[in-house]
Structures are given as C-alpha cells and as structure tokens.
Amino acid sequence: MRFREPLGIVFSGGGAHGAWQAGVSKAFAEAGIRPAKIQGISIGAISGTAYALGEVEKAVEFWSDIDALNIMRFSPSFSPFSLFSGRPLWDALWYIQDEDVSKRKMKCELTVVALCREDERYHYARFSPEGKAGWDGPLVGKLVASCSVPRVFPPVRLPIDGKDRTLVDGAVLGKENPSYKALFGCADVIIVQLVRPEDIGGFQPLKRLRGDPLGKDLVMAAEELRRSPGQPRVYNFYPSAPLNYGAFTFRSRECAGAVAHGLRDGRAFLAAPDRFRL
Numbered sequence: 001m002r003f004r005e006p007l008g009i010v011f012s013g014g015g016a017h018g019a020w021q022a023g024v025s026k027a028f029a030e031a032g033i034r035p036a037k038i039q040g041i042s043i044g045a046i047s048g049t050a051y052a053l054g055e056v057e058k059a060v061e062f063w064s065d066i067d068a069l070n071i072m073r074f075s076p077s078f079s080p081f082s083l084f085s086g087r088p089l090w091d092a093l094w095y096i097q098d099e100d101v102s103k104r105k106m107k108c109e110l111t112v113v114a115l116c117r118e119d120e121r122y123h124y125a126r127f128s129p130e131g132k133a134g135w136d137g138p139l140v141g142k143l144v145a146s147c148s149v150p151r152v153f154p155p156v157r158l159p160i161d162g163k164d165r166t167l168v169d170g171a172v173l174g175k176e177n178p179s180y181k182a183l184f185g186c187a188d189v190i191i192v193q194l195v196r197p198e199d200i201g202g203f204q205p206l207k208r209l210r211g212d213p214l215g216k217d218l219v220m221a222a223e224e225l226r227r228s229p230g231q232p233r234v235y236n237f238y239p240s241a242p243l244n245y246g247a248f249t250f251r252s253r254e255c256a257g258a259v260a261h262g263l264r265d266g267r268a269f270l271a272a273p274d275r276f277r278l
Contacts (some may be wrong), residue, residue, distance in 0.1 A: 003273075004233065006036035008186035009051070010221060013042025013171040014194030015149075015247030019063035019255035020239055021047040021192055022056070023262020024269075029056045031270050037183050039111040041170040044192070045146040046093070049139070052110040052127075053102060058095050063255040071250040082154040086144055089153075093140045102139050103131045111182040113170035114145040116160070120175045123160060123167060124182065146170045152248070180221045184228045190273075191222060193238040222278050235276045240265050 009028075011021055025047060040048030050059035062069075069092050075085035096102055110127040125136035136142065138158070145156035145167035155166045170178065183189055222234050239261065245254040269276060 003033070003190075004187035006186050007034070008037040008039070008183035008189040008225075008232070009035045009048065010180065010183065010189065010191045011038065011040040011044030011048040011051075012191065012193050012195075013044050013169070014243075015043055016066075016245065016250045016255060017194045017243045017247055017258065018043030018047050019066075019258035020194060020243055020262035020265070022050070022059040022063050023259040023264070024192055024237075024266035025051045025056045025262075026060055026259075027263050027266025027270065029054075031267075033270075035108050037109045037111070037186055039113065039180060039182050040146070041113045041178065042147050042149075044194075045112040045143050045170065047192070048110060049096065049112070049143060052108050053096065053105045054107055055095060055105070060259055062092060063252075063259050065252055066250050066255050067252040069250075072248060077154055080155060081151055083151065084153055086148060086153045086156070089144050089147060090140065093143060096143070097140050099135075099137050099139060102127075103129070103135060106130070109133065109182070112139075112142045112146050113178055114142060114148075114156075114167040115170055115172045115174050117155065117166040117168060122170065122174050122176075122178050123165070124179070126182065142167075177220050180224050181228075183225060185230060186225075186232050187230065188233045188235070189225050190235045190237055193236055194243065196238050196242060199242070226278065234278045235269075235273055236278050237265075237269050237273075237276045240268065 038048040038052050050056055069088050071088045073085040073088050076083055106129045112125045114123050116123045125142040126134045128134050141156055141158050148155050149169045155168045157164055157166055225234050243258055
C-alpha cells in the first residue's frame with residue numbers, strides 16, 4: 001500500500017497499552033512509512049516522538065524491559081495529591097533530553113498534547129526538524145506532562161508564554177475537545193488507536209479523572225479530520241485482539257507480548273489497510 005502524501009499519524013493514549021504502538025511503529029519503520037506530521041496524546045505522545053526521532057528501537061527496548069524502570073514507583077504527595085513518582089518516566093526518556101540533538105534528529109512535525117489546569121484548555125506543543133518551524137520545548141517536559149494522569153502521577157510545571165503553567169495528561173477532559181488541526185493538509189491520516197470499536201465508550205472507573213480514554217476522542221478526531229480541508233482519507237487502526245492487561249500494568253511480561261502483537265498487527269495493516277478506512 002502506498003499512502004498519499006503528506007501523511008499524518010495520530011497516536012492515541014492508553015497507558016501501558018502503548019507497548020502495542022511500539023510494535024506497530026517498528027512495522028511502519030521497517031516498511032519505510034514517512035509521515036510529514038504526527039500528533040500524540042498521553043502515552044501516544046511518547047510513541048509518536050520515538051517515531052519522529054527515528055528512535056523506534058529505543059521504544060521497543062523501553063517496553064520490553066520496563067520492569068527495570070519501575071514506572072509505578074509509590075511516592076505519595078499531597079500538594080497536589082498524587083500516588084506515584086513522575087521521576088521514572090523522566091529517567092526513561094534520557095535519550096531525548098538533549099534538545100539540540102533532538103532538533104537534529106526530528107524527521108517530521110510533531111505535536112504533543114497536554115491539558116493546562118489553570119484554564120482547562122489543551123496545550124499543543126509543536127516541534128519541527130531543526131526547530132525551523134517552531135520548538136515548544138522542553139520536549140521531555142511536555143512528554144511527561146502529557147502522561148501525567150491526575151492523582152496517579154504529579155503534574156508538571158513549565159513556563160508557557162512567559163507564565164508558569166500546570167500541565168497534566170492530554171486525555172483529561174478540558175473545556176473543549178482536543179483539536180487535530182495540526183494534521184490539516186494531510187492527504188491520508190492513520191489513527192493508531194488502542195481501543196477496539198466494540199469497546200469504545202465502555203465503562204471504566206477513572207472516567208471522571210481522565211476523561212474518556214476509551215476511544216470517543218478518536219471518533220471525534222476522525223470526524224474533524226474527514227471534514228478538514230482536502231478531506232483526507234482516514235484509517236482507524238486498532239489491535240486485532242483486546243489488550244488483556246491493565247492500562248497501569250507496566251510489566252515486561254505483558255508489555256513485551258504487546259510489542260510483538262503490535263508488530264504483527266502493523267504488518268497486517270500495511271498489507272491491507274482499506275479494511276480500516278473510515
């Protein structure tokens with residue numbers, strides 16, 4: 001399959017299920033898929049960044065030996081309240097922390113989405129090759145913020161437009177739905193979704209804390225993109241079978257299996273993508 005250019009890719013949120021996206025990314029990289037634009041939310045921001053930097057193998061290593069990172073490191077804080085430390089994720093992203101190196105490695109436009117607590121609006125951090133079309137760094141800070149589930153991980157304080165702002169997980173509900181305007185102008189867009197169609201909108205106990213990570217946001221994204229200028233073809237790509245472990249199950253056994261699952265699914269998708277076309 002030859003996708004039309006410019007190609008856009010959306011990587012959705014889903015916690016530890018992001019391991020499946022790492023396998024998909026490996027399949028895409030092997031096939032020479034070269035997106036012009038990527039947008040990622042929550043764990044999808046990390047998946048998208050690894051792809052944009054050409055560091056897919058680092059992402060595979062991250063998930064295959066995630067036990068060593070101790071992501072769920074119990075370290076309660078009360079102001080603001082959170083149960084686990086955000087430090088392990090900062091440390092795990094060591095290969096992205098040199099901003100100058102990341103600017104040189106960046107192969108496409110990248111948008112990382114987080115929610116600003118002060119005004120409950122989404123913050124879209126944009127990064128471009130060599131920083132020529134913008135670089136809303138620090139990159140690692142924006143990635144950790146996009147994954148900072150309220151009351152689970154601490155928020156991230158970063159300066160934005162000259163003011164310190166509190167950023168949390170981009171999957172949290174804000175005053176409006178997340179926008180995918182950063183992908184406007186693409187001829188084809190692939191949504192790398194972590195939820196199968198039959199599970200969209202299903203019950204999950206963290207709905208009031210995290211918004212609705214079970215696929216509704218991506219349904220709205222697909223409609224926004226299909227109505228955008230040029231009316232791109234949109235592919236909603238999801239796992240061939242449910243990822244039967246918890247979104248906070250950051251364990252090598254489950255995550256390494258999900259990477260292999262994603263690699264198989266990614267290759268199968270590229271062989272016959274039209275069955276995922278909306």
